[in-house]
Amino acid sequence: MTSDAVARAESRVGKPTALLEVRSLTKRFGEVLANSDVDLTVMPGTVHGLIGENGAGKSTLLKMIYGVYTPDEGRMFIDGNLVAPGNPADARGLGIGMVFQDLRLVPALTVAENIALALPDGPTLKLKALSAKIEAASQEYGLAVDPTAKVRHLSIGERQRAEILKVLMTGARLVILDEPTSVLAPQEVEALLTVVASLRDQGLGIVLVTHKLNEVRAIADQVTVLRGGQAVLTSADPTQFSDEELVEAMVGRRVPPLSRERNPVPASERAVLEMTGATALGDRGHVALKGVDLEVHPGELVGVAGVAGSGQKELCEVALGLRPVSAGSVRVGDSPASGLGPSEAIAAGAVAIPEDPVADAVVPGLSVLEHMVLDGREVPRRGFGIDWSAVDARTTALDERVGLHMAPKKRTLASLSGGNIQRVLLTRELGQDATLVVAAYPSRGLDVANTRRTQEVLLEHRARGAAVLMVSEDLDELISVADRIAVMHDGHLVGVIDTAGADRMSIGRLMLGGVA
Incomplete structure (x- = not known):
């Protein structure tokens, strides 16, 4: 027929x-x-x-x-x-x-x-x-x-x-x-x-x-x-x-499930990140962060949940000294509680993954390798210039340590896809020893395997005693990796939930401004 x-x-x-x-x-x-x-x-x-x-x-x-x-x-x-x-x-x-x-x-x-x-x-x-x-x-x-x-x-x-x-x-x-x-x-x-x-x-x-x-x-x-x-x-x-x-x-291959242990954080342990009544203005001059009290302790991963525009961006920037507080105080490690700036946060051992890597971290025309020295930390020197061979060797070591397999070092970073740009920044930041990790949407743009590896690296930092603050738009991801979830709504921190036995719908009610 x-x-x-x-x-x-x-x-x-x-x-x-x-x-x-x-x-x-x-x-x-x-x-x-x-x-x-x-x-x-x-x-x-x-x-x-x-x-x-x-x-x-x-x-x-x-x-x-x-x-x-x-x-x-x-x-x-x-x-x-x-x-x-x-x-x-x-x-x-x-x-x-x-x-x-x-x-x-x-x-x-x-x-x-x-x-x-x-x-x-x-x-x-x-x-x-x-x-x-x-x-x-x-x-x-x-x-x-x-x-x-x-x-x-x-x-x-x-x-x-x-x-x-x-x-x-x-x-x-x-x-x-x-x-x-x-x-x-x-x-x-x-x-x-x-x-x-x-x-x-x-x-x-x-x-x-x-x-x-x-x-x-x-x-x-x-x-x-x-x-x-x-x-x-x-x-x-x-x-x-x-x-x-x-x-x-x-x-195209099997991705093993995420394995992690939940360890309670001693209440007596001094927090690495401490916010008290932190209030900050947004880019449009409005009050975007409203009296936030938050602590993140050594060996703890705190997730941040909220519908888009609830203050997550401002929270991360305040934690890193990138956005000044108009009221309240912020301390990272042994930094002063007032006047925290990016240099003080870096000196205290903070590393960061920005919310928008392309807008916030990419310099047009510079290569992957050149971006590896733009993290505010000490740069290897040869005479009056940069020792690029040492930077190259350090970058290779970071790539092997993190395991996300960056794009070739000579490639122009701006020419890469969003996922490849994210992998470069994750390698540069998460390859460092840190006391505080602030990661805004770290798995955005990544495939399943690299998302899993990123989650593992964040948990490795936690296991080594770092305090980790992680923002994600995926509530299931936060529940799987975080010890506690801080829920934002309209600039307020409306609740902090222990993820052991966390109820998604209760978290959702908080995200929408209700009661858990």
Whole structure:
């Protein structure tokens, strides 16, 4: 029987047509093969989980589907019809909507005004009529939003609902959600997954991109794993795979589980980091840190949890003397409690991983090796210059000690991917002996294996007696590595939870400003 005959036979027995089908999509950027012969099928009324490490090709695939990139090879079908969206407007016209990880909303405008910008007839509608449409759509899809609220006053979860509603009101039948839960509290994650399930029940197709494997098993009807730009696994039943099996599919090898011991910290031990009533202004001149009392002791790893923008950045910068306190005091080691600056923090044995490595730590034009002397510590000298051979040898030793396998030392750091830049900074900082480690999102941009190794190195510092302060957007990561979790909300430290038997939902309530 020919393929055409098979197709006609299948249509006669009522086999449903795929909402989206991509066949052998391939995309090259110069010599880099970002996607190679990728197949993906999304049926109406299903959730298709898409997982893979950073750099596996997920973003490239999504951008081809959404019309940002044009495939070099392959075909794409919507409702069985061959399509070739040349830009996002074409994709939206085909019923494809995408909710990006960095939400595309204008903070100064209201929800209604933001949605008006996306609708073809939105600018011509009066706000009262548009608000009525938004309220009707909000009830239809189970997305509670206030059309009159300014976006800047909304929580991250509320902004996300507004963004999803905006996409749905443009007529999307296929919705791509790119890492939608990465900065949400557990309660917000549950609410979002409830919305996703409701959209599925209404017949929409959902592509859910996530790094949280429990979410894939909880909500996805199918899962595709990308590795090295190729689809290496597709299954109609994600629940048949364990975390270890999915990780092995993503990485290509087995990654052993994290092993650690929880040792209580003696209450009499003098803290390495001590904040008392620490208050500090943010970049916009507002009070971003509000009367924080926090201690981190030798041999202790304290995690910091909170929804995005709750004061985590300012907390880390205050701990390192990078941001002055307007009230209260901060002490690191034997430094004075007042007037802590970066040089005093370094002299006290502090090392740091910045929140935004590219913006905060990369000097354009300098090599990996040259960046290894920009940590504020003593530099090997030869005469009046730098002894680069000694720096080279020291860098090799640091690389071997940390075990993250940096990019070649002669490469320009700014030319590297975010994950490779992160590995250079982790090696430079975590390869040092330290009394205080302040690590903001240390696993951001890393693959599964390097994330695990980074966690191990932080625990090694803890085992050697260092105090470790670690910020992460992944609550499960914090529970797995931290001794205690300090929870931030709106600049306040609202609770410190012992992770032995920690309850994710109680931590989530604190993150949202409630009571544990």
